[in-house]
Amino acid sequence: MVLPSPAFVRGIARAGNVETSSAGMIVRQRSPENLEFPFHTLERWITPNDRFYVRNHFAVPNLDPRAWRLRVEGAVRQALQISAEDLRRLPSRTVTVTLECAGNGRCLLNPAVRGVQWGLGAVSNAEWTGVPLAAVLERAGLRDGAVDVVLEGADTGPAPNEPTLGTIPFARSLPLAKARSPEVLLACRMNGADLPLAHGFPLRAVVPGWYGVASVKWLTRVVVTDRPFAGFWQTLDYTVVERNRGLPVLAPITEMQVKAEIARPRAGEAVPPNASFRVFGAAWTGESEIARVEVSTDGARTWTAARLLGEPVRFAWRLWEYPWQTPAGPGRVRLAVRATDARGRTQPLERDGGRRNYMINHVAPVEVEVR
């Protein structure tokens, strides 16, 4: 098995030559604002609020929390209008959840594909506090025939690449089973503070184990539908190819794929010869846990187990390290990492084009220089 990866290395380099915000975030897009966590600065398990990646599809809506209501309607027995105060009176939970954008790593693809050109850092981990969506659905009461639960944000704008569609809201649905899972929250707090505006104030969904697109921000409406919901963000965008009886079909992106990334060394970094170098990074998966992280120092030919740090926390990433004895050099070395989860899923060695511009989790070496 040989990994071509100059493409990857070029991608990283491309990712490096960009603007940074005052908080040190990489600015991938100014308007709407799309900010990347500089993944090589990873230290702690929890990403601070001002370092958590920001993915916006439209301009940030500025909602008045006193006037704001969450409407719950559609195939429910009792439509609801819930205020922020009402929500505070309901039992809440706190969960630590890693969110990854479905386009994370996109700038590493060669040839380039459309979309925000994320490097490694459209992924972050935070502690979220809020009311389970299940509790709100139970209050409203589902009617027979309920199928999907649509989460609608207050953010609206022109549909990407579809100039004739006019203004559309950001909205995404969960199938009933996921919507009723106890881990899915309507979160109003992030790392112990009020939800920042950029992260969905006053209320956002947090859908553990699923790509970030499911965790709709600035929630204003929960609509229970009696037909599968075919909204823009799960048909034209945020879909990948699966197979139905041998035929290619488009399916909405849902669960995160197993993935590890190297924070250090960075691509292109010079490392000392004949030394012990701590290779360090994070690994995450969807509705499972990381079981194993392996590192290769020979371009993905042979693999050695890395050490998993801390304790496993379902839906949160796991930090890992690998003590690398660097060679005598001088020369270039390709480091690679791959993760495997408790369901036995391992990162693939090659990119599957059927994933369009999403779900980028193939093994992607990082080239460093020993000197």
Next chain:
Amino acid sequence: MVLPSPAFVRGIARAGNVETSSAGMIVRQRSPENLEFPFHTLERWITPNDRFYVRNHFAVPNLDPRAWRLRVEGAVRQALQISAEDLRRLPSRTVTVTLECAGNGRCLLNPAVRGVQWGLGAVSNAEWTGVPLAAVLERAGLRDGAVDVVLEGADTGPAPNEPTLGTIPFARSLPLAKARSPEVLLACRMNGADLPLAHGFPLRAVVPGWYGVASVKWLTRVVVTDRPFAGFWQTLDYTVVERNRGLPVLAPITEMQVKAEIARPRAGEAVPPNASFRVFGAAWTGESEIARVEVSTDGARTWTAARLLGEPVRFAWRLWEYPWQTPAGPGRVRLAVRATDARGRTQPLERDGGRRNYMINHVAPVEVEVR
């Protein structure tokens, strides 16, 4: 009501400056070949085979009729492989059906939208002979849980605008109810002759009342699925926006919309003053019949009934004429036509952007010069 339609007139003009094939067809695209019936030459109710519009997504496959088999599989009790000879032994039907491409009239849209820039003539009417799809499905026997019937063609190629998807086949599905309707044919003859290669030899679907995209050519496989089929040609392409509880959702294009077109006079044509001029054209609809065609000679302000010619034939277009007393002139006049069907649907006066680049049936005046 005032109709802007310089856009329309420009569109027609744009449509006029194009190459024609040896059979007098307008060449909209050379590869794959997309040929338009020059609608201003409309005379007869039946379109001859060599004048019937040709819509290809990929290169034309050249199938050996002796080796060819139609495979019927999926959620069926008995998978089948049917030869051309087997098909000839089954009871056949002959129906006259108008097919219209879902993009017909696209070159009239302003601003322009992507796709083949059809003028008025991606619509034609022919007599088709074949075995009802229902009879083949009955032979195979549907299993419980069958949902959709996918029609797969032998034509394959790169998915439009999706460079990472690689080669995909042309395939489109019908819901079970339509697939079992007696009018849906697997046709091997067209206007009394063998199906021409360009029209799907040796076998194509003919789905009366639906846009042409449903009438898959060069059929090789009928796959019954137990889940809604979300193939490329009914998710990314050939979908329009509908509403589900107030939210925009994408839905596959199905039934044709009610529509009339003027064949003569042509846009920009000079007509004599103070004369009787026969305005002439065709009108069609989906799963209904044309009830009324009206003509306006004052830019869609007032309307007068046209005369419907011949007898109504369900699923076939209806020719119509209108004896116009031209004004003294000189000057420009905007002629418009609109059709209404037996279900009371009338052509809208304005374009709905939610239809993306498809289903173009708003009233679109034709400007002529009286002199």
